[in-house]
Amino acid sequence: MKLIDYIPFSTAIQKLDIKKGDILLVSSDILNLLINLKYHERIIDPNFIIDNLQEVVGSEGTLLFPTYNWDFCRGLAFDYHKTPSMTGSLSSVALNRKDFKRTKHPIYSFAVWGKYQDLLYSMDNTDSFGTNSPFDFLYKLHGKNLIIDVDYQNCFTFIHYVEECTGVIYRYIKSFSAVYIDENSKSEERQFSMYVRKLELETDNNSNPIGEVLEDMGIAIKKIINSIPFVVVDLYRAFDVIKDDIINNSAKKIAVYKGQ
Numbered sequence: 001m002k003l004i005d006y007i008p009f010s011t012a013i014q015k016l017d018i019k020k021g022d023i024l025l026v027s028s029d030i031l032n033l034l035i036n037l038k039y040h041e042r043i044i045d046p047n048f049i050i051d052n053l054q055e056v057v058g059s060e061g062t063l064l065f066p067t068y069n070w071d072f073c074r075g076l077a078f079d080y081h082k083t084p085s086m087t088g089s090l091s092s093v094a095l096n097r098k099d100f101k102r103t104k105h106p107i108y109s110f111a112v113w114g115k116y117q118d119l120l121y122s123m124d125n126t127d128s129f130g131t132n133s134p135f136d137f138l139y140k141l142h143g144k145n146l147i148i149d150v151d152y153q154n155c156f157t158f159i160h161y162v163e164e165c166t167g168v169i170y171r172y173i174k175s176f177s178a179v180y181i182d183e184n185s186k187s188e189e190r191q192f193s194m195y196v197r198k199l200e201l202e203t204d205n206n207s208n209p210i211g212e213v214l215e216d217m218g219i220a221i222k223k224i225i226n227s228i229p230f231v232v233v234d235l236y237r238a239f240d241v242i243k244d245d246i247i248n249n250s251a252k253k254i255a256v257y258k259g260q
Contacts, residue, residue, distance in 0.1 A: 006040045009033070010052050012225045016146070017232040020058040023116065023141055025235075026065050027155035028090045028148035036226050046093045053146075054113065062114035064134065064143075065094040066157065070107060072192065077179035078106030085111075087155075103134055106180055106192055108157070110134055116141075127173070128160070128194040135161035138235050147231040152211035158235055159210070159254050162242040164195045170203045170257040171195045203257040210245070210253045214238055 007015075018024060030046060037043040053063055067085035072078045080102065085091040094100050094111040101121045103109045108128045112120045116137070125133045135158060137143070147155055163171055173193050180190035197203040211231075214220035219241060220233040245253040250260050 006036070006226055008041060009037060009043075009049065010055075012230075013052055013056055015223060015225065016230055017221045017234075018053075018056050018144065018146065020056075021060040021115075022057045023062045023114075023138065023143035024053065024057055024064070025110075025138060025143060025145045025158075026053065026063060026090065026148070027145060027150055028088055029150045030088070030090050030148060032149055032228055036228065040226075046090055047097070049090060050094055050097070057114065060115050062112065062116040062120075063094075064110040064112050064120070064138075065091040065100075066155075067091050067095050067102060067109045067111050068107065068157075069109070072106040072178050072180075073176050073194065075176075075178050077181060077187075079181040080104070080183045081181075081185075104182070105133070106178070106190075107176075107194055108133070108135075126192050127164075128192070129164045131165070133161070139239055140236075142234070142236040145231075145233040145235055147229075147233065149228050149230075152231075156211070156233075158233075158238065159242055160195055162239055163246065163251075163254075165239075166243045166246045168246055168251055168255075170198050170201045170251070170255060172198060198257075201257040201259065203255055210242065213245075213253055214241060217241065 057063060066087040068087045069083050085095050095102060100111040100113045101117055102111055103120050103123060105125060120134055129135050174196045175191050175193045177189060177191045179187055181187045214233060215222050219237045220231050222229060222231045242254060245251055
């Protein structure tokens, strides 16, 4: 399909609410974007996308790509260098680049580049969404979440950080233990935790309108460029909206659960 008014990717991202020095979490499904790039710009390398994002935020900015893997929750070993990302091809590409470092949590890790790379790499949080986690960092330093061609329900993990900070009746902190092989190839049994659903409440986080609410309030800026949706969410401002929904609306905009 030929797009009559195709905008080159390097120009398109200049139209988004991203600036030099931004801290940017990137969530993506790049299949349609790669099709566009191949057809219009003869580019097939996903590194082109990462390189352009680095250019936009600059050396004073920071990029984070989610490299989550839930095998540790099933008792399988986490290997810092070998455990793959389960969160999209672009995250896998970032994870294998030499200019990125992986954070250390075996379930919710990130491939990180930029100004705060070493700070994020040095974090030793055992709790997935706690106050010493990368999610807390994103909130306190006014990070943004760039979402490329993905529904909020499939990528907006920041919600779980707000849920834990605020406290919800449909989740609880659960510990998981398995073998952890660190960046120096040292192997030992370690324990990490995650804010998980209470199964008896039949929680469903895949049906919620929080994204539309954030867009209506101007906290999430959505643009359709070359038929692909791009969203930039101000995570600091989003926190209060999600928290208010939890406290004053029984979390109806972010979850559905028995007894709600």
